[in-house]
Amino acid sequence: MRLIFKLGKNPLLSIAEIYSLMQSKDIKFEVIKANNSIFFINLQSPIYADILIKILGGVLEIFRVEDIIDFKEAKKVKPKYKVNIDNETFAYGDIIAKQDIKDFEKKEIQKPYVEGKNGMVPSKLAKIMVNLAVGTNTTTIYDPYCGTGSILIEALLQGYNVIGTDINPEVIEGCKKNLNWVSKEYGVENKSELFVNNAASLAEQLVREKETIAISTEPYLGSAWSKPVQKNVRNTKTIAHVDKLIISSIRSLSKILKNKERLVIMIPSFKTKHDIIYLKARDMEFGSLKKISIIPEDLIFNDKKVGDIKSFLYYREKAIVRREIFIFEKI
Ligand SMILES: C[S@@+](CC[C@H](N)C(=O)[O-])C[C@H]1O[C@@H](n2cnc3c(N)ncnc32)[C@H](O)[C@@H]1O
Incomplete structure (x- = not known):
């Protein structure tokens, strides 16, 4: 299961929070990409994104990745179904959980x-x-x-x-x-x-x-x-x-x-x-x-x-x- 965590204003702090929480729950993952706005990981077993987003403080959205597409393909996709990975590659998928600001x-x-x-x-x-x-x-x-x-x-x-x-x-x-x-x-x-x-x-x-x-x-x-x-x-x-x-x-x-x-x-x-x-x-x-x-x-x-x-x-x-x-x- 490939997931992208969209990070808040303090990205390294948000990443540390994710690492700590995953370790405490014994959830294993590999990192695909980490930068100022995203933490893209591959998880060995599925997780409940709606529960996870309620626990985390530094993650704005959780996006499930279905495919990796290039710049040309991404142009045809609506913004809500894609995440920019490195300007040439985009993740295609869907937002599966959002932070509840209210x-x-x-x-x-x-x-x-x-x-x-x-x-x-x-x-x-x-x-x-x-x-x-x-x-x-x-x-x-x-x-x-x-x-x-x-x-x-x-x-x-x-x-x-x-x-x-x-x-x-x-x-x-x-x-x-x-x-x-x-x-x-x-x-x-x-x-x-x-x-x-x-x-x-x-x-x-x-x-x-x-x-x-x-x-x-x-x-x-x-x-x-x-x-x-x-x-x-x-x-x-x-x-x-x-x-x-x-x-x-x-x-x-x-x-x-x-x-x-x-x-x-x-x-x-x-x-x-x-x-x-x-x-x-x-x-x-x-x-x-x-x-x-x-x-x-x-x-x-x-x-x-x-x-x-x-x-x-x-x-x-x-x-x-x-x-x-x-x-x-x-x-
Ligand atoms: C910055 S506030 C903590 C804010 C808290 N985390 C919150 O979100 O409400 C610091 C608190 O330390 C308490 N305080 C000051 N000196 C203290 C001391 N020597 N031992 C324990 N508490 C102390 C104050 O009464 C105050 O409630």
């Missing part, structure tokens, strides 16, 4: 608890964050900076147990409301546990010998930055605090993880008028937690080998805070 909006707008100060992870990105973290045996997704619960909502919808902690008791109450809402609205079991905790220190109840945990999180970013960051004393202090918090959190979260379990974390960097402020956390090593790339180094992407990818930038034009996603695996 459903993303529904979750972002209709959930009862919304919090303006700290920012919210968009649903698309929350799905990607879950899919990058899961392994074959994952039972539980943990978000140590859960906020309104965007990541936990997507994990619950995929049937995982979820654990959320946050330093703010009000936020925990709000997050509970959101998970109850999603459970009722979508008819999924609310298998959640939420409590107050400082992510920089490890709570005993988080050590789960019998569960296979995946941690996925967007940590505290210091503020809702709306203008290019000025390098004044206050901002420098805030950014240093965020950096220290992230470093302590990674160290303490590392103690919860067992062999092969992952921590997926967004490490922010901050745009000033002229440059970008990076955190120390970004380039640090964390002992038995190793950064992994998920995408094979020899994948040909845009006609070049991708090589060793250390992080994925989730790009949003005009955003002051750049979200860089790192995937750590415990060895």
Whole structure:
């Protein structure tokens, strides 16, 4: 079965998401073509595209390929039945599944608890964050900076147990409301546990010998930055605090993880008028937690080998805070 995944705005991140999800479900495939807009693969066994598209956050459409045609033949075919592979060759077939944008909006707008100060992870990105973290045996997704619960909502919808902690008791109450809402609205079991905790220190109840945990999180970013960051004393202090918090959190979260379990974390960097402020956390090593790339180094992407990818930038034009996603695996 040949399929083309039409990719969202962050193509390498979308490809990493597909690799991770396929590995977690033990689905084998070969890559035919990968570039900024498509990921063309051959699958050994059929899949349910309508289910897959609901799980993935970074794929706009799934196209089933019936034939490969040349430029001349493609001219006779309506746009919806063809996909451009390399300007000379086209895939002929049909769209078999489309991303449900209205459903993303529904979750972002209709959930009862919304919090303006700290920012919210968009649903698309929350799905990607879950899919990058899961392994074959994952039972539980943990978000140590859960906020309104965007990541936990997507994990619950995929049937995982979820654990959320946050330093703010009000936020925990709000997050509970959101998970109850999603459970009722979508008819999924609310298998959640939420409590107050400082992510920089490890709570005993988080050590789960019998569960296979995946941690996925967007940590505290210091503020809702709306203008290019000025390098004044206050901002420098805030950014240093965020950096220290992230470093302590990674160290303490590392103690919860067992062999092969992952921590997926967004490490922010901050745009000033002229440059970008990076955190120390970004380039640090964390002992038995190793950064992994998920995408094979020899994948040909845009006609070049991708090589060793250390992080994925989730790009949003005009955003002051750049979200860089790192995937750590415990060895
Ligand atoms: C950027 S928000 C997370 C957003 C969340 N992913 C969402 O989509 O709603 C960061 C959260 O970190 C929490 N926070 C700040 N410092 C913390 C700490 N030391 N430990 C745990 N949570 C903390 C804040 O209360 C806030 O809810």
